[in-house]
Amino acid sequence: AQSVAQPEDQVNVAEGNPLTVKCTYSVSGNPYLFWYVQYPNRGLQFLLKYITGDNLVKGSYGFEAEFNKSQTSFHLKKPSALVSDSALYFCAVRDDNTGKLIFGQGTTLQVKP
Amino acid sequence: AAGVIQSPRHLIKEKRETATLKCYPIPRHDTVYWYQQGPGQDPQFLISFYEKMQSDKGSIPDRFSAQQFSDYHSELNMSSLELGDSALYFCASSSGTGVSPLHFGNGTRLTVT
Numbered sequence: 001a002q003s004v005a006q007p008e009d010q011v012n013v014a015e016g017n018p019l020t021v022k023c024t025y026s027v028s029g030n031p032y033l034f035w036y037v038q039y040p041n042r043g044l045q046f047l048l049k050y051i052t053g054d055n056l057v058k059g060s061y062g063f064e065a066e067f068n069k070s071q072t073s074f075h076l077k078k079p080s081a082l083v084s085d086s087a088l089y090f091c092a093v094r095d096d097n098t099g100k101l102i103f104g105q106g107t108t109l110q111v112k113p
Numbered sequence: 114a115a116g117v118i119q120s121p122r123h124l125i126k127e128k129r130e131t132a133t134l135k136c137y138p139i140p141r142h143d144t145v146y147w148y149q150q151g152p153g154q155d156p157q158f159l160i161s162f163y164e165k166m167q168s169d170k171g172s173i174p175d176r177f178s179a180q181q182f183s184d185y186h187s188e189l190n191m192s193s194l195e196l197g198d199s200a201l202y203f204c205a206s207s208s209g210t211g212v213s214p215l216h217f218g219n220g221t222r223l224t225v226t
Contacts, residue, residue: 032212043117043203043217044156051212090155098169099207100146101215103155 002027002093004074006104013081013111021076021107023091032094033074034101035065037087044090050074061085081111115139117218119204125224126194134189134221138206144168145187146215147179148203156203162187163209194225 004025013019025031032051036044048059055067065076076089088108092101118137126132138145144163148156149172158171162181173179176194181187191198201222205215 034214036217041201041220041222043219044205046214046216049212049214094212095169098161099144099163099209099211099215100158100161100169100171101156101205102158106155 002095002102004033004091004093004102004104006089006091006107008107009105010108010110013109015083015111015113016080019076019078019081019085019109019111021089021091021109023074023076023104025072025074025091025093027093029096031067031074032096033065033067034092034094035059035063035074035076036090036092036103038090038106039087047076047089081109083111083113085109086111117204117206117216119202119218119221121221122219123222123224125226127226128194128196130194130225132191132194132223134191134202134204134223136187136189136204136206136218138185138187138204139216142206142208142216143185144207144209145181145185146205146207147173147187147189148205150201150203150220152200159189191223196225199223199225 035047091104146161147159150156159173161169165181179189201220205217
């Protein structure tokens with residue numbers, strides 16, 4: 001079965017510092033991995049995806065993610081955090097048969113001024 | 114760009130009542146997914162449709178049913194509502210079940226009293 005795990009409930013960083021939100025995956029076959037962000041009482045917004053190719057994937061709002069096959073990880077990163085990046089972040093894996101997304105538990109990112 | 118439209122945004126119902134949630138996917142998207150997100154939880158997959166046929170089924174109670182219509186919009190029907198059905202319900206759409214990302218609506222917040 002496909003699954004992703006986000007080991008941190010919350011990540012706190014200071015504005016201007018780099019941030020990392022961790023995600024590990026467990027899949028059979030090729031991993032189709034995604035990151036989404038959710039602001040309060042809003043839907044999930046797509047940030048980026050890894051399907052194949054370069055291990056470093058660039059996405060929206062300056063975010064990027066690094067796919068590491070040996071460590072089965074897909075960590076979300078940003079070189080310089082903004083207060084407005086504070087939100088709930090979900091890693092997800094896509095079921096390659098039905099297309100549904102299976103989400104991790106979510107990580108709350110708090111960026112302090 | 115057009116996004117996924119969900120209605121209503123908020124819905125308050127009493128126990129044992131019924132509710133209908135509507136979802137209008139992005140134009141030319143043929144696949145619709147329904148998710149339920151409880152407070153502080155990750156979105157849980159309920160059901161999906163591809164080209165108006167049910168394509169996958171998750172943890173959807175028997176009291177719930179859904180369908181996708183000829184214009185590709187979808188409705189989630191919920192009967193005999195329980196307090197535990199209070200949650201944020203998201204609809205997402207995509208083009209096929211391949212590697213394209215799911216695009217989420219802003220959700221319907223259902224409160225059962």
